[in-house]
Amino acid sequence: MDRDPKTMLVLNPNAGKGKGLKAFAAMRELLGRKIKTMEVRVSDYAGHAFQFGREAAKNGYERVLSVGGDGTPFEIVNGLYAEGRPQQAIDLGMIPAGTGNSFLRDFSAISWRQAVEKILSGRRRKVDLVEITYQRDHKEIRQYYLNILGVGLIADILKLTNEKLKGFGSLGYSLAVLMRLAKGMNNRMRLTIDGEKLEIVDSALVISNSKFTGGGMKIAPMADTQDGRVDLVIFQGVNRRDILNIFSRVFKGTHVSHPKVKTCSAVEVTIDSSPQELLMADGELLGLTPLRLKVLPAELAILA
Structure with a gap:
C-alpha cells in the first residue's frame, strides 16, 4: 500500500x-x-x-x-x-x-x-513561480510570488486600505481607490521587458502570473500559470477619469481594450522609477523599486 x-x-x-x-x-x-x-x-x-x-x-x-x-x-x-x-x-x-x-x-x-x-x-500541476528582487530599508530583498505583482497605484490602494479603511470591509477598497486618485499620477518608469526598453509616465502596472486578483477581478485575461511567462498590464499616461473607466471594466477583463492599457508578456522584467514606487505581491506590501523579475518555469507543483 x-x-x-x-x-x-x-x-x-x-x-x-x-x-x-x-x-x-x-x-x-x-x-x-x-x-x-x-x-x-x-x-x-x-x-x-x-x-x-x-x-x-x-x-x-x-x-x-x-x-x-x-x-x-x-x-x-x-x-x-x-x-x-x-x-x-x-x-x-x-x-x-x-x-x-x-x-x-x-x-x-x-x-x-x-x-x-x-x-x-x-492531481498535480506544475506552475510557474516568479522570482523578484526589490528594495526595502536600503537593502536588496529576494522573494517569490504566484499570483500578481502591483507597481505603484495598485500597491498604494492596498496600503491605504490596510492602514485607514480595513474596518469598512469591501467598501474600504473602493474608498481607497477614490482617495488615491485624488492625488493624481506623477511618475516616470523605465522598463526593460525581455531586453526591450520602454519608458512610461503617469502610469501604473501589474505583472500577473494568473488571471485574477481581488477575488473576481480578471486583471490579466490572457495570463497562463503554465506558459513560462508573466503578463504585464500597463495603465499608461492615465488620469483619474481613465482609471475609473478602466476599473469599471476589470471584472469582465474588457479593460485591456481601453486605449490607455497596454499588454505584453515576458520572461524577465526590470523596472526603475522616479520617484520610487511601492510594490505589492499576492496582497502583501513589499518594498520599493527598482525591481528585477524573472519567471521560473514549471517550478512548483500544486494540487489543483
Whole structure:
C-alpha cells in the first residue's frame, strides 16, 4: 500500500474575518480520514506561515496545505525557498478561506470544498513561480510570488486600505481607490521587458502570473500559470477619469481594450522609477523599486 506523503497543514484562523477557522472546522474530519500523516500548524501573526514553510523545507515534508487567503501561500512559498530551492519537491495545496482567493480561480476552485476534492484526488500541476528582487530599508530583498505583482497605484490602494479603511470591509477598497486618485499620477518608469526598453509616465502596472486578483477581478485575461511567462498590464499616461473607466471594466477583463492599457508578456522584467514606487505581491506590501523579475518555469507543483 502506498504511504501517505508527510503533510503539514497551515491554518490562518483570521483569514476572511474568521472564515478560515470556520472552513477548517468543517473540513478537518474529512482531511483527517484521508490524510493520516497530517500535522496542523496555526499561523497566529504576519510572517508565521513563512516560518512553517521554512520548517517544511528543512524537515522533509512532502506536502504543505494552506487554509487561508492569497497571503498565506505567499508566506509559505517564501519560507520553502528561504534557503534556496528545497532539496526535495514539496507539493502545495491551497484551500481558499480568505477574502480574495484569486490564484485558484484559474483552476475553477472557488470554494474550499472544490479545493479539498482536487487535493484528495492527488492531481498535480506544475506552475510557474516568479522570482523578484526589490528594495526595502536600503537593502536588496529576494522573494517569490504566484499570483500578481502591483507597481505603484495598485500597491498604494492596498496600503491605504490596510492602514485607514480595513474596518469598512469591501467598501474600504473602493474608498481607497477614490482617495488615491485624488492625488493624481506623477511618475516616470523605465522598463526593460525581455531586453526591450520602454519608458512610461503617469502610469501604473501589474505583472500577473494568473488571471485574477481581488477575488473576481480578471486583471490579466490572457495570463497562463503554465506558459513560462508573466503578463504585464500597463495603465499608461492615465488620469483619474481613465482609471475609473478602466476599473469599471476589470471584472469582465474588457479593460485591456481601453486605449490607455497596454499588454505584453515576458520572461524577465526590470523596472526603475522616479520617484520610487511601492510594490505589492499576492496582497502583501513589499518594498520599493527598482525591481528585477524573472519567471521560473514549471517550478512548483500544486494540487489543483
